[in-house]
Amino acid sequence: MSVCGAARCRWIQTRSAVSLLQQNRTVRRHSTGAPESNVIREKLQAFPGGSIDLQKRQESGIAVLTVNNPARMNAFSGCMMLELEQRVCELETWTEGKAVVVKGAAGNFCSGSDLNAVRAIANPQDGMRMCEFMQNTLTRLLRLPLISMALVEGRALGGGAELTTACDFRLMTSDGVIQFVHKHMGLVPGWGGAARLVGIVGSQNALKLLSGAVKLDPDCGRQMGLVDEVLHCSSGEAETLAHAEQWLGPFIKGPAPVIQAIKKVVVSGRELPLEQALKTERNVFGTVWGGPANLQALALKPKHK
Numbered sequence: 001m002s003v004c005g006a007a008r009c010r011w012i013q014t015r016s017a018v019s020l021l022q023q024n025r026t027v028r029r030h031s032t033g034a035p036e037s038n039v040i041r042e043k044l045q046a047f048p049g050g051s052i053d054l055q056k057r058q059e060s061g062i063a064v065l066t067v068n069n070p071a072r073m074n075a076f077s078g079c080m081m082l083e084l085e086q087r088v089c090e091l092e093t094w095t096e097g098k099a100v101v102v103k104g105a106a107g108n109f110c111s112g113s114d115l116n117a118v119r120a121i122a123n124p125q126d127g128m129r130m131c132e133f134m135q136n137t138l139t140r141l142l143r144l145p146l147i148s149m150a151l152v153e154g155r156a157l158g159g160g161a162e163l164t165t166a167c168d169f170r171l172m173t174s175d176g177v178i179q180f181v182h183k184h185m186g187l188v189p190g191w192g193g194a195a196r197l198v199g200i201v202g203s204q205n206a207l208k209l210l211s212g213a214v215k216l217d218p219d220c221g222r223q224m225g226l227v228d229e230v231l232h233c234s235s236g237e238a239e240t241l242a243h244a245e246q247w248l249g250p251f252i253k254g255p256a257p258v259i260q261a262i263k264k265v266v267v268s269g270r271e272l273p274l275e276q277a278l279k280t281e282r283n284v285f286g287t288v289w290g291g292p293a294n295l296q297a298l299a300l301k302p303k304h305k
């Protein structure tokens with residue numbers, strides 16, 4: 001095969017692996033003829049406030065995604081839900097990236113949906129539309145070809161607790177609390193948080209956390225397997241973030257294409273039936289085999305002592 005042909009073949013393999021891992025954006029239509037997703041987009045647009053901030057650090061390959069609405073303990077306004085989708089979209093195409101840290105502003109993680117917006121759309125149809133929208137965005141967040149971490153300082157409540165489950169890892173500061181408060185609101189998780197929680201801690205623990213609306217502290221979170229590390233640092237947000245980035249260090253050492261390929265094979269192993277996962281793994285393998293990092297490693301005659 002010519003060099004051009006090999007390059008094209010690799011490109012096609014990457015695209016097919018990527019498309020397998022990306023969200024199917026099926027367009028369902030509302031009775032007005034407008035796609036369902038547009039109906040909820042318009043409604044969410046009516047609830048402003050806060051922002052979702054994205055900082056991409058080219059030198060480290062780590063992005064920081066901040067849920068920023070401190071006056072409401074970083075609750076998600078409608079506009080923030082829309083903005084989160086845009087930010088995830090930006091991260092999907094960040095080829096130089098290796099990881100993303102999801103955090104809240106001003107020492108709190110996120111207190112879930114903005115209750116003002118929730119009150120205004122408190123009917124089953126809009127509730128289901130909002131859930132579908134957030135499920136799609138959080139599924140795309142979890143499937144990013146970047147290693148993701150929720151950095152939980154202060155409270156992660158309701159939808160905020162669900163957001164932590166859409167990341168690969170969860171780190172908590174010693175003052176952190178994760179609480180699925182849904183039962184107290186007469187609800188169940190709807191942003192995909194229950195399905196993901198079962199996958200992370202098993203159905204027994206998930207049932208305890210949801211039915212007890214347990215205020216989970218970092219040590220209990222660790223015992224249950226929901227929390228990967230507890231950070232004991234007290235000198236403020238910048239230091240906490242630096243510790244979190246340090247924790248990521250060993251996992252993101254190496255070239256971005258290799259880190260992204262690792263994340264892709266883990267996502268396919270986690271989500272796809274075995275035959276499909278094996279196929280995706282072969283395709284992703286083809287994107288790194290004989291690639292620059294592979295050739296460099298071979299040239300060095302490595303010994304993995």
Ligand SMILES: CC[C@H](C(=O)O)C(=O)SCCNC(=O)CCNC(=O)[C@H](O)C(C)(C)COP(=O)(O)OP(=O)(O)OC[C@H]1O[C@@H](n2cnc3c(N)ncnc32)[C@H](O)[C@@H]1OP(=O)(O)O
Nearest residue numbers: 071072073075111112113114115116157158159182185187
């Ligand atoms: C159930 C799932 C659902 C979903 O969409 O799937 C949700 O996520 S619903 C939201 C679930 N979250 C809550 O119900 C949180 C309710 N708030 C609280 O429990 C407290 O405010 C708390 C514990 C976050 C903080 O308590 P603290 O005493 O430290 O502070 P304040 O209560 O004075 O809060 C400061 C300020 O923030 C406003 N706030 C907090 N959370 C929300 C929220 N989710 N939506 C809107 N606004 C929120 C609170 O009202 C205060 O504002 P103020 O103008 O000073 O009254």
